Amino acid sequence: MSATVGSADTVDATDPVVDGAAMRDVLGHFASGVVVVTANGPSGPIGFTCQSFTSLSLDPPLVSFAPSRTSSTWPRIRDAGTFCVNILAADQQHHSAGFARSHVDKFAGVRWRPGRSGAPILEGVCAWVHCRLHSEHDGGDHTIVVGRVLELAADHARRPLLYHRGNYGFVLPRPREEVR
Numbered sequence: 001m002s003a004t005v006g007s008a009d010t011v012d013a014t015d016p017v018v019d020g021a022a023m024r025d026v027l028g029h030f031a032s033g034v035v036v037v038t039a040n041g042p043s044g045p046i047g048f049t050c051q052s053f054t055s056l057s058l059d060p061p062l063v064s065f066a067p068s069r070t071s072s073t074w075p076r077i078r079d080a081g082t083f084c085v086n087i088l089a090a091d092q093q094h095h096s097a098g099f100a101r102s103h104v105d106k107f108a109g110v111r112w113r114p115g116r117s118g119a120p121i122l123e124g125v126c127a128w129v130h131c132r133l134h135s136e137h138d139g140g141d142h143t144i145v146v147g148r149v150l151e152l153a154a155d156h157a158r159r160p161l162l163y164h165r166g167n168y169g170f171v172l173p174r175p176r177e178e179v180r
């Protein structure tokens with residue numbers, strides 16, 4: 001894994017103060033999918049819900065996501081060194097809520113199979129991406145994690161779960177354009 005890159009403190013005294021509530025409200029307009037990042041921990045499967053996932057690079061094949069510095073699961077996934085990003089399907093809102101809880105057995109009643117190195121692939125996901133931890137970077141109160149893709153697959157029949165302004169949604173087929 002690459003070394004953590006420190007942050008340059010570029011804060012200027014004249015910078016306006018940006019309110020956290022405004023950040024949440026305005027940036028909530030950016031719609032995303034929802035993933036559950038899983039790993040094979042020392043005492044069983046672990047995972048957490050995440051919307052900050054994105055495809056980063058094709059060559060080399062990299063993806064990224066940003067766990068909060070308060071996440072209790074991320075340090076354990078880091079220790080595992082490999083993880084699986086599970087892209088949730090439209091009917092898996094319960095997994096989004098279930099894996100967003102802290103300090104509980106998040107896998108109780110969850111059907112999954114071990115992927116490469118044992119990281120869980122949840123049953124019924126749209127797609128999964130198996131990664132090795134590539135690097136970590138400073139992201140303020142979050143950590144920017146970069147994963148090197150080792151293996152990936154998709155179920156093209158499934159539609160993704162979406163997250164927008166604090167609510168869940170799903171993709172509708174595009175309406176046919178009116179013929180004039």
Ligand SMILES: Cc1cc2nc3c(=O)[nH]c(=O)nc-3n(C[C@H](O)[C@H](O)[C@H](O)COP(=O)(O)O)c2cc1C
Binds near residue numbers: 051052053066074097
């Ligand atoms: C839809 C949704 C998206 C989330 N996205 C993130 C995220 O991008 N980064 C993050 O740190 N937490 C995110 N969370 C919150 C974490 O899932 C939650 O804080 C975490 O699972 C807490 O568990 P832990 O202490 O086991 O890490 C999200 C939660 C939900 C419901």
